[in-house]
Structures are given as C-alpha cells and as structure tokens.
Amino acid sequence: MPYSADISRTNPGCFLFLIDQSGSMTQALGGQPGMRKMDQAADSLNRTLNAISQRCSQGMDVRDYFHIGALGYKTDQQGGSIIQSLLAGTSVDQPFLLISQVVDIAEIEEREVRESDGAGGLVNVTRNFPVWLRPDAEYGTPMCEALDLAGVALRDWISQHPNAFPPIVINISDGMATDGDPENFAAEIMSLGTSDGNTLMFNAHLSDIAAMPVQFPAQPEGLADEHAMKLFRMSSTFPPSFRDLAATLDVVAEENARGFVFNANLEALVRFLEIGTRGVTSADLH
C-alpha cells in the first residue's frame, strides 16, 4: 500500500519548502490587517519547522526522522531570478539538512503567550519560539524555475532514498508566477516518487483577498480566484492515511481533500504523518 513506509532514522522522510519572496508578498494578507503575506510566509515556515522539530523531539534530543530543505524564490530588479537555499550551510544543489541540524540553527525568541492555567483561566507565560526565516520580498516570482530546481534536488534525494516515505513539497506563495505556468512543473514534481508513492505537493496560498480561510478542500469551487484554483490543481490529494490521522485529530479532510490551504496555516499537515505510537495529548503540540 502506498504512503505506508516506516518513517525512521534508518528510513527518513523529507520536506522541501518553497517560499515565494517576490514583491507582491509585501501586500497585506486578506482580512488580516497589519499582517503582510511575507510575514505569514515566514511565520508558516517557522511554525511548520517547529512542529516537525517537536514531533522528532524525545525531550532532550531530536531523532533524525526527516531531512529538511527550503528554497526561496524572487528576482532582482532586472528580472533575473534569485533562487536561494534558505537554511544556513546549504545550497540550491544540496538544500537538505537533518532535522537535528535544522534544530541547531534556529534562532530562539522569547514571546509572551496566553495559555490555559488548567483551572479554566488564562495566564501569560513566556515561551521559546524558534525562527529560521525573517520576512523578505522583492521583485518577480520565478516559481517555475524554483519548481524545476526543486525537482532536481528531489530526484537526487529519491535516488538516495528509493524506498522512503515519498518527499513532501510545501509551496507557500500568492500564486502569481512571473516566469510562465507553474502547473506543468508541479505535475512533474508530483510524478517523481519512491517505491512507496509519488511526491506529495502541498500549497499554502496567501492572498490579499479577504475571503474566509480554507483548509484542505476537495473541490476548487468556491475558491477566491484563479490563483487559488491554480494552486489547488497543483496540490496532491491526501493519501487515505493522512485523512485517517486528520480525523483522529478532529481536522476535517473529506475524501479527495487536497493539501491546499487559503490564507490559513499548513502546520496541521505535520501531524498527518505516522512516526510511531502517539497519544492524542502529545499530538496537541503548540
């Protein structure tokens, strides 16, 4: 059965993030005054990497269940594409780090948050938040080229891990590619696979349209605009195991639900992967 490979240190999985850093990402995020798309993109990456780190944590140390890569895409003023590997010590050709290395390069910020006091009230507490990416955005959107380079990195990873759980690509963008139609490039990525199934491509669409956030829809109808519909089509359908785990976590993901969110967080995705025995309480990570 596809998408059932054991994820372990001997057979790790892989996440490759693609972050839109083009000029249009400086626009405000729809319905959320004071939040720009680029802020949300950085926040999404930081939250998702935090969630992966926490899932791999044993308390004091981190088990290397995943390899992680992150590519940012933008252009210079003349339209020359700039695709860069965003994790320290990596390159576009070699974008992957072990999750334990990713943990080591995080910058830690203390933030005050309100949490339940366990007796029905709320208290302010200081918590550590890891940061890997600061908001950055300028000029054009070479999404096609980013997807093309992602494909090269994924082929390389797959050749080294032919029986692994298939790679998961997460593209965070407002969907306005300036170098062509990214749909074919996404289809190419989704055609790459290990013996356990094809690469899963997921998209977080950040839009200036103030429409209701959407999480894991099964149909494109009702999505806010053509960019949302395009990114929906570029998103993989969830394997049944994802939907089963989503259900245990009270996340709605109906049949044919896709890994697509509109102006919403993607980090719930991290919880749809099986690593080993877990309790519902431990899955409720903040």
Added chain:
Amino acid sequence: MDLFPPLRLITPKFGNRPDECEDDCRVVYPVRLGRDEKKAARFALADGATESAFSRDWAQILARDFVERTPDLVSDEMGDLKAWLAPSQESWDRLIPWSRIPWHGEAKTRAGALATLLGLTIRRKLVSSPVLHWSALAVGDSCLFMVRRDELFLSFPLDDAAQFGNTPALLCSNPTNNGVFPEGVQLAKGTCELGDVIMLASDALAGWFLTQHSAGEKPWHTLLNLEPAQWESWVNTQRQAGSMRNDDTTLVVTRIR
C-alpha cells in the same frame, strides 16, 4: 500448582540501540506462591510511546511500580488506580531536568510521557488450596495470552490484529492529561489450570500472534520452541518478511506446573 521460572525476551526496534528501547518488563516471583501480595507472582510490561518525551523513563517507572507496589486489581474502582498512579507520576516528574529541556522538547515534556501498561498477578487465595488465581490490568495494546490445552484461552485486552493502531490507550505521566480513565483501563481475572501457558507481548509481537492465530496457526508453538539465543534473529526475520511491525518487541513467558 506453581510457575516455571518466567523467561523474558526483549529486543529494540531494528536500527535502534538497546538503550533506546521503550519497552520495559519486570517480573517478581516468590519461590512458592502464597496469598498476600508479597507472595504473588507479579508481571508488568510497559511500552513507552515513541512520540512522547521521556517515555522510556515512564515505561520503566510504571513497570517497576506495578511489581513493587502492585495496585489492587480486585476492586474495580478507577479512582483507586488514579491514586495508585500518582506516586509514579511524581517519580517521573522528579527525574526530568526541567531547567535544561531544550525548546523543541518543552511542550512535549510539559504534556507528559505516555506508555501502555499490562500488569498481571498470580496468587493463591487459600493457603490450603492449590488453585492459582490471576488478575490482570491493561491500558493500551500490550497483550496477555493464555493457552490452555493447546488452544488460545484468553487474549486480553485485544483479541483481533485489526485492533492495533497508532493511537492506543495510554497512561500519562502528567495527571492533567489522563483522559484514559475509565474507558481505557481494562481488568480481567480468573483461575489457572495445570499446564496453562502465559505470555505477555508488546504490540508488534501481539499483532503477529493474533494474525497467525486468525489464520489457523498456533503461534505459541513457535514462541515456545524458540531458544533465547534465537530470539533476536527470529524477530528480525519476521520484520523483514513484513509479518511483524518494526517496533520494540518484548515477550514474557511462563507455564503453570
């Protein structure tokens, strides 16, 4: 009636070191079984959940505490079991280096460690009677099998391989996260007969056992014929053949004599 000395076999998930094994089992048995707790044979198997923090420590505490200060399994008051759990939770809390937990482990450690627990006691009720009585407690998917006259007589708490999943009932080291009471706690009891085979198995082995049994096999024959020196390679062979999940694997086996 008495017990053959129990045999304990344990091997970590393939690819993991022995000190990463999150299964823990403890056995205490007196030379001659008697009435009171001190003269009961006590077995405990706890399986720490991979995804929780410090779960190996929690499994060790639960298994140790079950055999060292065995809870009252006769009463089915769940409140008693909660009270029994409290000192174990305090033991876990004391060994956590709270001030040194890195950021990635903070939320998990605060949420608490999780583990299954299967506990079994075997004792006499009357000094003058040879009859042995067993009582068992189970939270989660570690299983107790009893084989009588070459048939599977008891499979507790699960009796079907399809019941094994990645979210079994678990005991939590954090008292505020113990939603497992009372539905997740199961109790069973009965009497033993001469020749009964008693096995405690953690989930991967228990799943293999029940799959074999539902296919008409008598998997206890395989396990009883295994030499301890063959155990690890036998488990790895099953894993490679895809008939057993790659997970920490524990078997405790004894027989009534």
